Amino acid sequence: MSAREIVTGVCYLVASFLFLMGLRGLTHPDSARRGTGYAALGMLLGVVGTLVQQNIVRYEMIAVGLVVGTIIGIPMGLKIPMTKMPERIALSHSFGGLAVALVGTAHYYAGEAAHDRFNMGATGFEVFMGAITFTGSLMAFGKLQGILPGRPLTFPLQNVITVATLLGIVGIVVYLVVDRNAPSAVFYAMLGLSFLAGVLLVLPIGGADMPVVICLLNSYAGLAAAASGFVFNNNVLIICGALDGGSGFILAMIMSKAMNRSFANVLFGAFGTEPTGPAAGPAKGVQVNEATVEEAAELMKASTSMIVVPGYGMAVAQAQHAVRDLAGLLEKGGTRVRYAIHPVAGRMPGHMNVLLAEANVPYDALFDLDAINDDFANTDVVLVVGANDVVNPAAKNTPGSPIFGMPVFNCDHAKAVIVLKRSMNPGFAGIENELFIHPKTMMVFGDAKQTITKMNGALKSDSH
Amino acid sequence: MIPMPVLLLCQAGGGAAPHAAPAGTNPLQVVFFGLYIFMLAAFLGFQVISKVPALLHTPLMAFTNAISGISLVASLVAAGRGSLDTAAILGCVAVTAATINVVGGFLITDRMLKMFRKKPGAQEAKKA
Numbered sequence: 001m002s003a004r005e006i007v008t009g010v011c012y013l014v015a016s017f018l019f020l021m022g023l024r025g026l027t028h029p030d031s032a033r034r035g036t037g038y039a040a041l042g043m044l045l046g047v048v049g050t051l052v053q054q055n056i057v058r059y060e061m062i063a064v065g066l067v068v069g070t071i072i073g074i075p076m077g078l079k080i081p082m083t084k085m086p087e088r089i090a091l092s093h094s095f096g097g098l099a100v101a102l103v104g105t106a107h108y109y110a111g112e113a114a115h116d117r118f119n120m121g122a123t124g125f126e127v128f129m130g131a132i133t134f135t136g137s138l139m140a141f142g143k144l145q146g147i148l149p150g151r152p153l154t155f156p157l158q159n160v161i162t163v164a165t166l167l168g169i170v171g172i173v174v175y176l177v178v179d180r181n182a183p184s185a186v187f188y189a190m191l192g193l194s195f196l197a198g199v200l201l202v203l204p205i206g207g208a209d210m211p212v213v214i215c216l217l218n219s220y221a222g223l224a225a226a227a228s229g230f231v232f233n234n235n236v237l238i239i240c241g242a243l244d245g246g247s248g249f250i251l252a253m254i255m256s257k258a259m260n261r262s263f264a265n266v267l268f269g270a271f272g273t274e275p276t277g278p279a280a281g282p283a284k285g286v287q288v289n290e291a292t293v294e295e296a297a298e299l300m301k302a303s304t305s306m307i308v309v310p311g312y313g314m315a316v317a318q319a320q321h322a323v324r325d326l327a328g329l330l331e332k333g334g335t336r337v338r339y340a341i342h343p344v345a346g347r348m349p350g351h352m353n354v355l356l357a358e359a360n361v362p363y364d365a366l367f368d369l370d371a372i373n374d375d376f377a378n379t380d381v382v383l384v385v386g387a388n389d390v391v392n393p394a395a396k397n398t399p400g401s402p403i404f405g406m407p408v409f410n411c412d413h414a415k416a417v418i419v420l421k422r423s424m425n426p427g428f429a430g431i432e433n434e435l436f437i438h439p440k441t442m443m444v445f446g447d448a449k450q451t452i453t454k455m456n457g458a459l460k461s462d463s464h
Numbered sequence: 465m466i467p468m469p470v471l472l473l474c475q476a477g478g479g480a481a482p483h484a485a486p487a488g489t490n491p492l493q494v495v496f497f498g499l500y501i502f503m504l505a506a507f508l509g510f511q512v513i514s515k516v517p518a519l520l521h522t523p524l525m526a527f528t529n530a531i532s533g534i535s536l537v538a539s540l541v542a543a544g545r546g547s548l549d550t551a552a553i554l555g556c557v558a559v560t561a562a563t564i565n566v567v568g569g570f571l572i573t574d575r576m577l578k579m580f581r582k583k584p585g586a587q588e589a590k591k592a
Binding site: 057241 | 492501509513520521534537542545546550557559561562563567574579583
């Protein structure tokens with residue numbers, strides 16, 4: 001063992017420890033930043049440990065990649081607004097997938113994979129996972145960003161074609177492992193099919209299911225990195241890949257549990273068709289209790305306790321700062337304001353928490369579903385800001401509803417409900433919401449940010 | 465002449481990888497060693513990540529994304545291996561993509577975590 005190998009070994013060992021310490025830091029908001037620092041130091045050690053290796057002899061390509069990556073990475077870290085976080089995360093998964101797919105392809109191209117069967121199999125798996133993560137995440141990004149339609153895109157025999165593509169990839173990898181003299185075109189066909197599979201897998205998934213998909217892609221990115229650890233016999237890659245893969249998987253489980261759906265249903269169900277016609281009105285003969293901004297403000301002012309239920313609509317309207325100001329005004333008047341955050345509110349896990357934290361809402365005012373759901377009964381007012389399915393009583397009361405069984409907030413247990421909504425359009429799940437026609441509910445239509453800003457104006461002019 | 469697979473197994477060896485293994489070591493042993501590492505790391509990760517509160521799930525995703533940029537390590541080897549061929553160019557693009565994740569990922573995780581505070585305290589929300 002040369003001195004260089006010892007340096008590399010020690011760097012990787014310490015790096016792995018620092019990554020675990022970093023992850024542990026994330027178990028509490030107070031230690032999380034320090035944890036991130038540990039992990040960043042671990043990453044630096046990983047890079048240093050690699051650069052001292054004997055088999056790295058040219059540095060031009062490395063320097064170009066590091067410089068260009070840093071130039072792009074800094075604005076991606078510092079400039080992207082918090083409301084764009086799901087898009088940002090989806091995009092970075094695609095970069096992660098791309099890196100792994102390219103490393104595997106380069107490994108194969110250089111003729112280093114076909115020497116032993118296991119290495120060929122691991123390379124095939126690495127390239128497959130990397131490639132589906134790349135195109136799948138790009139599709140997710142396109143849907144979140146609105147470049148692609150957010151509704152599920154379906155075509156005849158879709159699931160059959162997707163499964164056939166996946167089976168084809170598996171078949172080719174097996175062939176490459178068995179016949180180590182297979183022409184390289186076979187490998188590149190597998191690469192192409194894997195890119196296609198990523199597109200096919202995300203195409204039929206609707207906007208409201210994005211939290212699960214983003215988590216699964218996070219998991220795939222990790223598994224791809226772990227596979228490359230097997231290809232290069234590199235433990236730090238295996239460890240990081242396992243952590244990333246495990247994390248994405250846990251989050252995906254939490255998300256699908258919060259929607260009372262299985263992975264298979266999310267991936268192949270093409271759930272949540274957006275309403276087709278513009279502004280589909282409420283069912284005939286149903287009375288919607290529409291209220292003015294002033295009436296709603298009056299009700300909130302008179303209350304002693306209020307729970308805010310934010311949803312994706314808050315992110316779209318960028319209403320988080322207005323919500324925080326509203327809470328501040330009400331708290332001055334003696335109202336206790338708390339926030340109820342559903343696991344699948346928004347487009348990714350924790351989406352609402354980050355937006356509210358950005359607006360300076362203290363995190364001890366944010367409550368999980370289980371922590372706050374019994375308190376709705378003792379609450380004067382519930383303010384629903386751009387949330388829909390997570391407050392739909394049909395999930396509890398209507399066995400035939402597509403969302404039946406999904407845990408939802410007990411908004412109807414509170415004394416009064418104020419719903420801020422753009423129009424009477426059903427949510428992404430495309431289901432009528434009984435809460436909106438509930439006798440306790442007053443609907444205030446309009447852009448959430450403008451509506452709340454007007455409410456704040458009304459509350460201020462009252463107090464003067 | 466040492467056979468290529470053995471060379472490959474010896475290069476880029478991780479911390480406790482058996483790269484002290486003499487020529488002729490059964491590659492299968494190395495594979496199982498890797499699987500043990502994977503299993504233990506996945507188990508440990510599962511335990512730790514289950515304790516991350518829902519509050520921090522978005523930073524958790526950004527964080528794991530940043531550390532999955534560890535594929536930079538493999539990308540560096542692909543880009544710096546020697547010949548300036550297609551493989552090196554693929555490696556260079558891989559280094560770029562992984563670096564974006566590492567740099568951008570850690571910066572954005574820290575930026576998010578900075579925002580999580582307990583009580584607003586003296587400073588009021590000052591956002592346009």
